[in-house]
Amino acid sequence: MSKTLVIGASGQIGKMTTKLLLSQQQHVVALVRDKSKLNDIENSNLSVVEQDLEGDFSQAFTGCDQVIFAAGSGGSTGADKTILIDLWAATKAANYAKDHDIKNFLMVSSIGADDPDAIESELKPYLVAKHMADEHLKQSGLNYTIVRPGTLTDESASMQVTTQRPNSKEDAKISRENVANSLAHIASKPPGEKAIFELFDGDQVISSL
Template identity: 30%
Template sequence: MTRVAIVGAHGKVAQQLMRILYDRGDEFVGVVRNDEHGEDVFRLGGEGALLDIEAASAEQLAVPFAGCDVVVFSAGAGPGSGVERKRTVDYAGSVKSVQAAIIAGVRRFIQVSAWGVDNPVAEDADEQWAAYVAAKRDADAVLRQSGLDWTILRPGALTYDEGTGRVRLGPTVPRGSIARADVAALIAACMDEPHSIGKQWEVIEGETPIAEAVRDA
């Protein structure tokens, strides 16, 4: 049985992941910002930890991480949240989570990033989009240098479609989309596959079963 800490547990990918973990018999603790979201984690079979990752210290965040085998960072400020919060949530929240994992002695860290964030941003790009790309890119760079057993997943455009269980996965893949359910299934598959440690993959909908894609990538 694996115990998983999920940062950003009220997000749609995280909720799909919690359903998978529950069905597998794994334990999970979801870091959320308010009591209502904590109740949602409880209803999905886990424990809620009430912490605002923008305000909490790494030491405070390490408390719910203690005793976990894996940290999954899937938090994001969300669309329309403003430029500043892209930096305080998508970047600083990830960096703090990395620091907290080190403090808590959790070596395995899986981060949900975004497709194409290493590519140059167009000069006329929306300010919030540019801030989002920079935050994800910089957070990934910090994680890669952390010394943790990391995996970085960079999905294409997220959809609410039913998952197909099949993906196209690699260091780079064409622009595309992927169901949130398939991203959650991919996170779970990476937990099971040591080969995924130290890998940064882009992923979109494809033809290869997820477990096979992870093994072969």
């Protein structure tokens, strides 16, 4: 039986993804800094590991064959946490995955991470961190899927997405629920070819990803 490690399982997308995987009868290891944030989830297929991403969290990978990195420093933190979580923790996660012979690594990245210089905004340090983490994963030798969502919203899941960037910036958005459902769908399939794609609300059913 396969087992998926969800890193950042108490975050909005991470928690949604964890619940979706469990609803599919999948075995999940949820890596969180504070396990009390998952007290509302009771499932025999769930194991919760409480570790700090700024330290050594390699133990959480034991017995897993797939990883979803959904952790993030959050919008209210400074550049220091962006470096430590979005870059350094993601880099360490790829290294730990390599050491544990993980079969597939799903990285939640961001639109703009392909070319941070193309976007002049206060988000640039975040995009640089995501870019470097993505590049490290690409060079790791692991099988990977890098998902780069557009601007995140709290709308309900439409269960329809697109990997084609909309023409207008206002339309380059996606609900967190659509992201989570997309991750859960990808994680439920046998690992495919290495892939990188952007993701937005659209008119393509998630099951076709």
